Structure formats: C-alpha cells, structure tokens
Amino acid sequence: MNTEKAVLNYFIQNLGNYTSGEELSNQLNISRTAVWKAVKQLKEQGYEISSKTRKGYCLVDNGVLNTAFINKYLHTDNLDLHVYETIGSTNSEAKNISSQRHSTEPLVIISDQQTAGYGRYGRKFESPKNTGIYMSILLENQHQNDLNPGLLTTAVAIAVSRTIKKLFHKDTEIKWVNDVLLDGKKICGILTEGVANLETQSISQVIIGIGINYTTPLELFPAELRERVGSLKELAEKYHVSRNMFIACCLDEFFAIYRNYTSADFMDEYRELSVVIGKEVRIKQGNKIITGVVSTIDDLGRIVLTDGQIFSSGEVTKIRY
Ligand code: BTN
Incomplete structure (x- = not known):
C-alpha cells in the first residue's frame, strides 16, 4: 500500500479523532516528512483534513461522496460499491455492467452527478452535482424467481423512510408506488428495472435506481416542478448528516429488509405511510x-x-x- 493510502486508511479508521504527525509516523513506520507529503497530496485530491496545533490531523467528511466514508459508516457486508464523479445514469451503468459480471454480490453504483438521469416513463431526472444522491442497486437472482420489482420498489421506499426517521426524526409519506414525500413534497423517486433472461423467461437481475434531492436547491428544478419537489437540505444541515452517512444508513436499512423481503413484513409500515x-x-x-x-x-x-x-x-x- 502506498503511503498516501496508508495515511488515508488510518484517518478513516480513526474518524472524528485527531492524530499527531508523530503518532502517524510511528504507527505507519514512515518519516514525518512522508506524513506531511501524504496529507498535502490527500488535500490536493479534495479530502478535507483539519489540522490543529498540538492535536494533529483529522479527516473531515465534508459532504464529498467517497467510497471510504460510505464503507466506514456501512454495516452491510459484501457490497460491491462504486462511486463516480459524473456519469450518464447510474441505472444505465448498472445495466451495462449487468451483462458482464459473474459475481452474485449486490452492486451499488453511486454518482455525484448524472448527465442523463431518467425517471419513470423516460422522464428526465434532474441530477445536479454536489447536492443529490443518485444511486442504483443491482441485485442478482440467486434463488428461483425471487426478484419482484414492484415489491422491491416498495421495500426501497420504506428503507428511505426509515433512514429519514432514524437520522432526522421526521415522518415521511409514500405516494404509490415510488415517490417518498416530506411535508407533501417529493424528495425521492425510485425506478426499478428488471433484466429478463430470455432462456428461462424470468427476471435474472433487478436494478433499483434511487434519486434523492438531498441538499438540492429548488431553483435548480424547472419552474413547473418547483411546487411539487422538496429536499432534505434543512434536516441534513440541522443534524449534520453527510450524503455518505445517509447513503450508508439507507443501504443498511434496505439490505436488512431485502434478506427476507418476500415475507412482505414491511408492508404494514408501507400502508401506514401511504397517501x-x-x-x-x-x-x-x-x-x-x-x-x-x-x-x-x-x-x-x-x-x-x-x-x-x-x-x-x-x-x-x-x-x-
Ligand atoms: C421517478 O421519480 O420517476 C424515478 C426517479 C429515479 C431516479 C434515479 S437517480 C439514480 C437512478 N439513475 C437514473 O437515471 N434514474 C435513477
């Protein structure tokens, strides 16, 4: 592992705590100059590293999407997680990958921006950078015919709602089938697409696309949508929850349901939130x-x-x- 990566790993393992240059150099068996250089390089790559005299360095989750942070907050094992700066659409990327992969691990594609994000009925999904959560989960059919796109959409709507309740102590509502509402405004849309296996005439993979207006300023939406959309900006700022943390929590909530989702035991909750x-x-x-x-x-x-x-x-x- 190169020095920079080792320093980054150390920071991530010790998130929230300051480490002195001396401690880092002892722990990683590198010189103080090498520590200083690695910190400088990490800063140049966009990592925010706070430094305080006598206390040392501390990596700050400043909201920039980052696999390392997401993995640090995540409790679900065996996810194949990929974070992009910009992409056409995370659903399209997941579809491209779906035909070439041999792994059964769920794949998660996240992007800071989408240039061709789409919603149901091929509608454009506004996906400005630095503000939203654009994420697709690719699930493989491991047991016979256990992928039900409709039920998976409802499961994700509940996962998003539980995340908002857990992190922001706020109740949401759900407009069938795929819109999560906060104070009557849409803050999340879900688009689930099945990949058919023509030989077995079954759904072999499912791609669940989740689009959340996280800190998205409403001015970025076309005028005709502004009345109906909302964002989590106020709550995210009030509770200091970064996108990385929200994503990790949402994935944990979803995979906790997914393990046994065909039992539909989350559907009572869905019906309660239904508008x-x-x-x-x-x-x-x-x-x-x-x-x-x-x-x-x-x-x-x-x-x-x-x-x-x-x-x-x-x-x-x-x-x-
Ligand atoms: C809808 O409200 O109609 C569904 C919107 C789904 C948008 C998400 S953003 C991530 C993923 N990639 C896409 O292109 N679409 C979905």
Missing part, C-alpha cells in the same frame, strides 16, 4: 385512465381498488383528498 389508501385516485396506464377509490396496497406491492381492480404498475396522477 393513497382510502382516496379517490386516477391511475394512468399508457393511454388508459382508470379512476377509483384505493382499498389497500397488497403484500405484493400492488394497488387494489374498492371495485376489486388490481394494478401492479401505472401512475397515480390525481388524488382527491
């Missing part, structure tokens, strides 16, 4: 528009109307409260 149950809605499916009153969301994540109709996809376009 559509008991409401009159309009569901758009292609050119078809169906109206009705929502009776429930079933344990497969489908919307059930009081007249018995069941939908596993579609867009709830209007809700009468």
